[in-house]
Amino acid sequence: MDFDVLTIFPEMFKPFWEHGMIRRAIEQDKISASAINIRDFAKGRHSPTDDRPYGGGCGMVMKPEPLAAAIRAAKKKSPSSKTILATPQGRSFDQDLARELALQEGLILVCGRYEGVDERICNDFIDEEISIGDYVLTGGELPAMVIIDAVTRLIPGVLGGVDSAEKDSFSGSLLEYAHYTRPGSFEGEEVPDVLLSGNHKAIENWRLEMSLKRTFLKRPDLLENRPLNKQEIKILEKWCLDLERIIQA
Numbered sequence: 209m210d211f212d213v214l215t216i217f218p219e220m221f222k223p224f225w226e227h228g229m230i231r232r233a234i235e236q237d238k239i240s241a242s243a244i245n246i247r248d249f250a251k252g253r254h255s256p257t258d259d260r261p262y263g264g265g266c267g268m269v270m271k272p273e274p275l276a277a278a279i280r281a282a283k284k285k286s287p288s289s290k291t292i293l294a295t296p297q298g299r300s301f302d303q304d305l306a307r308e309l310a311l312q313e314g315l316i317l318v319c320g321r322y323e324g325v326d327e328r329i330c331n332d333f334i335d336e337e338i339s340i341g342d343y344v345l346t347g348g349e350l351p352a353m354v355i356i357d358a359v360t361r362l363i364p365g366v367l368g369g370v371d372s373a374e375k376d377s378f379s380g381s382l383l384e385y386a387h388y389t390r391p392g393s394f395e396g397e398e399v400p401d402v403l404l405s406g407n408h409k410a411i412e413n414w415r416l417e418m419s420l421k422r423t424f425l426k427r428p429d430l431l432e433n434r435p436l437n438k439q440e441i442k443i444l445e446k447w448c449l450d451l452e453r454i455i456q457a
């Protein structure tokens with residue numbers, strides 16, 4: 209997968225490329241990553257990348273010519289890549305969209321700044337607009353990193369385990385069970401006995417019950433419309449019986 213980021217702050221991406229999973233993915237040739245400075249495609253002595261909005265109003269708008277030239281250069285370098293604009297107006301980024309993007313050969317990620325980019329760029333140069341959530345940031349750089357992180361970990365061979373990417377919480381649409389590591393006793397709190405029992409069947413059942421419990425309490429929306437298997441139904445029925453016993457007492 210080829211990631212080409214177009215930004216006026218390419219320096220922001222240096223530490224991002226140089227650490228953790230992304231660094232390993234680059235070293236193992238699973239991804240390529242570059243941050244291209246939009247300003248390099250701007251003309252004039254001060255190479256402006258923004259200008260005042262037609263119609264007046266506060267804030268600045270990203271000029272179309274440098275962006276168009278930068279996107280054309282990125283497309284020439286990675287012709288089969290999909291071009292994405294990070295914008296508050298875009299489709300909400302979630303695990304389904306991450307899985308879709310992971311199927312692409314490459315992504316050209318355009319990071320807006322200021323009030324936004326000239327509408328003619330959105331219309332003519334962008335395949336998909338993506339937002340990472342309903343809160344206000346100052347630009348598309350952090351969203352681009354979020355998208356690259358979520359997509360890269362789905363690329364086969366990037367994460368350690370065979371199916372570690374698919375086993376995780378949102379894939380099964382349940383929250384994760386609680387994790388513990390040594391020491392067995394920490395500031396008076398003990399690791400649950402079942403995890404020390406060596407009984408793999410009991411541990412698996414405890415983890416599933418924990419996942420269901422946490423999802424029910426913290427994110428009941430994830431449980432709605434989700435099909436339940438026999439084991440999960442058995443656990444939920446046990447809760448019902450336990451609750452009835454408490455009510456009756």
Ligand code: 21W
Nearest residue numbers: 294295296323339340341344345346347348351
């Ligand atoms: C934020 C640009 C707000 C423009 C009415 C008039 C990319 C982002 C961004 C930004 C506005 C993403 C206003 C989640 C984000 C991004 C910069 C609108 C206020 N209202 N995902 N003017 N959140 N943000 N300006 O902010 O570029 S993806």
